[in-house]
Structure formats: C-alpha cells, structure tokens
Amino acid sequence: MKECSEKMRKVASDALQKQEVTAVLGWRKKDFWWQSPVAFIESVDDVDQLVWDPFTVFNPVKYLLEDYDCHDKVGIFVKGCDSRGINRLIQDKRLDRDRVVVYGVPCEGKADADKIRASFASKKIKKVTIDGDSLIIDVDGKEERVAAEEYLLDKCLTCRYPNPVVSDKLIWEEVPVRKGVNEARFARIDNMEKKELEERFSYWSRQMDRCIRCFACRNTCPACNCRVCIFDQAEPRWLGKANDMGDTLNYHIIRAFHVAGRCFECGECERICPAGIPLQELNRKLIKDLDEFFGEYEAGLDPEDNPPLGTYRGEDPAGFDES
C-alpha cells in the first residue's frame, strides 16, 4: 500500500515537472482514519499528500467538469469504477479526452468505515491499512489483522470492473475480478421483484421518507452532468422545495430515469447518501429492465457508442410514435 502511494507520487511529480499536466487529482489523508478526500495537486511540492489507502473511494471524476476548466491539462487517478465516469463524461460531450491524462489504479476494494466501527472502538483506531487479503487495524498501537472481505464496502464486494477501463498509464498491475460478482449484481433487485406491490411501495415510502433533499446523490454522480439541473431551476420551478413525499418521489424517480442507460454502477450515490437510502436498487432495476427491453448494455465502457435511451432502432419493443 505504501508502495502504491509512492508510485502515485512519482507519477504525479513527473507529470507536473515535465508540464504534461498542470494539476493532478488523487486522494490525500485528513484528520480521521476514515477520511481520504480528493486531493487537488497543483504543485510538485504537494505531491507527497497523495495516498492510496482503504478509504480512497470518492470518485474524483466529477471534478473534471467545472472547476478545472482553468487548467489546460489535468492528470487524474481513477479506480475501475471511477474510470467508467471518464467515458460517461466523454460520451455526454462534457469532457474533452485530450484535456485529461488518466492514470489507472487497479483496486481490490475499499473499506467500509461503519463495518469497522461495529467491531472496533472508532476513537481508538489510529490507522487502517490493507495488505493483500487482510486489513490491518491499528487499535491504540496494537495491530489487529482481519479478513478484508468482512470489512469492504458492499459495492466493492460486487464490483465487476476493479480495473480501469480507460487509462493512459496503468500505475500498477491489474487485479483479478472477484468470483460471483455477476450473479450478485441483480440479487437485491431479484428479491425486490418477488415482493408484492404494496410491500414494495411501503418499503420505498419508508426509505424516501428519510430523504432530506440534500441532492448529494445527484451532485456526486458523473452521469448527472447537466449544465443546469432541472431541479435547480427557480423559474419555472419543476421541483417544489417543500419536503413532501410527492416531490421527493418526483425527484428520485426522475433522477433514476435520467441516468437510466447511463449509470455505470459506481454506487457512490448510495454510499454517500446521509440518509442511507438504497439508491443503487433503483439504478440497477432500470439497468435490468433496459437489458431486457433493448439487449444487454454496459454504460461507461465505450465513449463512442450511444446509450440505449439515446438511440432508436427499428426493432425496439415500443414503436416510434410520430403522431
């Protein structure tokens, strides 16, 4: 892990020094053991901030959109999940591929701080590192070695693309895809589909009732890249600001449908939702339906093709109504 951080620093340092890029996006460490926010490196002097640790999970791709327009060329470290976001932005014509240098960092999965907190006193944890299949948790100076599998994020345990699908430079060797991930992909959806309508409605009502309308799910999502979001428009106002169930469902259903066929399953919406709403179930249900209606399609793999809802073919199940 330490070597990984070193490799990233070296790459960033070289790129900045040779002026191949003027900024590098990666991750750094903050105060708490579970905090590894995105780092914006603009100077060689700062490259030592870069780290690769069990919490470097936040997808940095969205930062390529606005703020970095002032930079001619940006370097960005991407995990497998993140990398599909690059293709997402290119396909949506929101990113010029020539403006980014993509450094691929194959990933064996990131840790779930809540799972760790459930077993170890958070206050006593000094540091968490990963070593192959193990997680090493420094609890007050004493090292506890546990099976990483037990403490990884659920989304990582079902990750089908641990290796970047797009990169200019792979920073270390690719990692194997976990067994059973294809079967696990729609497991929650299959379960949900078996339930009666009333049960599904009461489940979703309960989940959505917790929504505080912070829009974190939208704001972190690389597929949500409209220049002005319909939900932010004041005139006309499409989404009422009052937090009632009607408007909350309005928001969530439109969000899910707008990313249908474009969602590449990074799972960040669900992970960062402060209310713990299982948004990935909505996304995956739509992916499953689209696969059934229009044939299997994987978003974020090929920046040149068209997403299923962004194209029309004669054999589509619903005809093209010109009336």
Next chain:
Amino acid sequence: MKKIAKSQLSKMLSMLSAEAKLYVPVASDGVVNFAPWQEDVEVDLTTINVFVPPKKFFFPQTEAVLRYDISDELEIEDFACKAGDKTILFGVRPCDVSSFAMMDKVYLGDPVDIAYRQRRENTTVIAMGCKSPDETCFCTSFDLEPGKAPGADVLATDTGEEIVLSAQTTKGEELLTQLNGLIQEATSGDENKVKDAQEQAKEGYTTSVNVQGVMEKLDGMFEDFYWDRLHKRCIACGTCTFVCPTCHCFDMQEYSTGSRGERIRCWDSCMYSDFTLMGHGHNPRPTQKERVRQRFMHKLNYFPHQHGDYACVGCGRCVRKCPVNLDILEVIQEIGGAAGGM
C-alpha cells in the same frame, strides 16, 4: 431529583404520551431519528447524534404558513397562531439542546416568529446527558458540558440500571409532578452517581479545536484566497446545512393551483445555486466559493458578531456526514492556525 428504573421507562413514556405528542430517538433501517413514541418502539439511548437534528420540532423543514382560496370569496387561513401541539421531546443530547438557544436568538429576537415561539412554549425538552463522546464530538471546544444541558426542562442521566431525572425549569417540574407515583425520589447516592457520570462524560474526548480568535481573524478574510482553495472540494450538496442543528436559513415558496394555494416556509441551504437568487436573476453568491464562504462566515463571524456565540455546538454531524470531508472542524483549525491570509 427523581429517578426511574430503565425497566419502567416504557411505562413512563406511555404516561407522557397520553398528555402530549412524544418523540424519542428510534433506529429504523440503521438510521436514528426522532420518531413518535409508540408502545412497541425501542428507544435508542446510546446514539449521540440523531440524523436530523431536533431543531425540526421548532423550525420544521416544511411548514405551511398560510393557505388561501379565491375561488369564491377570498379566504385566508393563517397558520402562525395554530402552530404547536403540546409536545415532549425525550432524549435530546446536550449539544442539540444548546442549539435551541441559538435558534431562539434568531426566531425569538426582533421580530418574534410567532409559530416558532408557540412551538417552543408548547414543547417540553427532556435532555439525555452524554456518557461517552463519539470521535467526532467536539462540544467541549465550545465550553459545553456533555453531561449537562442547562437549556433543557428536564435533564435525564443514565446511571446504569436507572435514569435520574432532574427538573431545571417550571415546565420540567410540572412534567415530573405528572409522573408522581411512577417515578421515585432520588437519593444522595443517586446525586453522586449523576455527578460522577457528568465528570466521566468530560473524559474521552479525542477531538477538540481552539476557537479563540477565529471570529476576529475572519473579519479580514472575506476576500482571502483561502476560500478559493477550500471550496474546490465542495460538491454543493446540502448535507452539512440540513444535518446542522444551528443552520436556520429558510425560503418561502408558493404552491398554487390557480384559485387556491399555500405559502410554504422550508429549509434552504446556502450550498444551493438558487440560494439568494434574486427575482431579476442576479445572485450575489454566483459560485460555490461565495456559498462555502457564506456558510463558514455565518457560523464563525456574522453570527458571533450579532449574537455573541459561534453558531456551532460541536455535534460533529457535518464532520461525519460530509461526502467530501469538508467541515467546520477543518476550517476552525486552519483559520485559527493561519497567520493571516493563506
């Protein structure tokens, strides 16, 4: 001072719920929130931070302030005087209790917000002293005592098998009188246990921050490059503002169906692009930089200048919940530690 065995707690809550709407911390799908008490709910006595802070009982996320109907003759229904059924909050943590005093400065100042005042007056707050802080708790940095809640009507202290209840206001005394027959007189031993618990609660803090001089330093930092750097990470979600017990900005919205409609007051977030967006299209805070600056200047400079206290109680919710780890702890540390501009 009174006390009740934990095994009798449900009975006590049942009695209280007969008199008023009673809300208690309850975990549902892994998220703890204040929820109406019912016979079969399990009261969460250990979680420190409920997800949505209890400010919502006085300042709801959404409230209709008036309803009108002009289909026949103009009819206006004004909700301001109708706010506030008799309510009891059980298990409010000391940091959140002290946030009420901050909200009071805004909503009970001049002019008084009538609906807010009615809800405050009709609500009895039973605080639950903290036993052990979370890693993100830093209330002691604002001179709060985790075992005490001076603004609460009743202070409840978990002493192990029992909960000791001490009334701190007339409202609190009345509430305990209602429970006569069920609750017992506390002994001097219990009083000592409470004191011990309060002392013990002060230990175990792993997070603290020096707020000294931060307000003064910010006086000269409105145009500082610090904000250019800080805001870059912000993804402009409203999590920090909505989980914050002291954030109190609102927006007025009209819901109209032609001849009928409602005027709604709802929480607003300075993180949003339409915050302070004027009717003619101008926004004095056009980018995330100005919005992020607004949030921290409001809490650490404008509010203390106007009301004397920092608008932060150190609950740590924003520290835990911010998806990009941009929080007030970091800002206080950096401003406090920064020698002038950065």
